Amino acid sequence: MVNKTKRTEVSDFCFACGSEQHVSVENRQLELMVRGEPVSVSVEVSVCPSCKAEVVADGSDPSQLAYEVYRERNRLLLPEQIIAIRKRYCLSQKAMALLIGMGEVTINRYERGALQDATHDSMIRAFDNPRFVLDALERRGKLLSSSQYSKALRRAKQLAGQSNRVAAVPKPWTNGLGAIVAKAKGAQDLIERSGSTWGLAAGQRLTA
Ligand SMILES: [Zn+2]
Structure with a gap:
């Protein structure tokens, strides 16, 4: 029918x-x-x-x-939201992947529309909170180029300072x-x- x-x-x-x-x-x-x-x-x-x-x-x-x-x-992130979270910290796909501990190809696929699983969704979503990014930079920042590291650090500090509450991911469409x-x-x-x-x-x- x-x-x-x-x-x-x-x-x-x-x-x-x-x-x-x-x-x-x-x-x-x-x-x-x-x-x-x-x-x-x-x-x-x-x-x-x-x-x-x-x-x-x-x-x-x-x-x-x-x-x-x-x-x-x-309640999974949309590709646009994944891109927006990454760009908040001026991170390249590669840098984001290194910080999270995920493959660069994986991030690239998610940003182009592949469906992420719930675990990866949580890992990416955590980066919406700048304090989580600061922590990741402290632990894994040495994997990044120095310019990428300092740009991301500056942005994360800025965003963490702007608000004490966790920044909200944009509401899904x-x-x-x-x-x-x-x-x-x-x-x-x-x-x-x-x-x-x-x-x-x-x-x-x-x-x-
Ligand atoms: Zn025909």
Whole structure:
């Protein structure tokens, strides 16, 4: 069963059968699995009247949308927040990785949208508190270049001095996806028919 909540006719081109068609755009609620949790997301698909192919229409990536919902639900940092925490101390990805004791590649992946686990989330989140960074600089600062070390130390001291209370991580986006989760039920068969719960990207066929 598939929810059809919107239908508009647009003149378009069907990439599936390669013909000029009046492709309709419809809203689909997809249920994806993220770390064993079902997550529902809403995407627009174009539907070809001739070959019935459904293609993600709005340039969104369903798996990334599902990650956003999962992050919000599990209170995980968003990639933007991870970047913001690192930049507060003028740290490079490499320097941040050295201070935390995490791989540089790992930090890089998280900042580009990979989903961090809860342990790594806590480790990065701790750096929101400048006193934690001061402590890390004391213990592991020798691994950093001297310019990186002194820049980070200056910023951490500044921020620690500004406030005695722990600085708050920016509130996660509230983009209405929570409401979509509540609405979306019964799209499971669509995903099952797609053959895979993962890897649906913009322009990719959902069904044939
Ligand atoms: Zn077609």
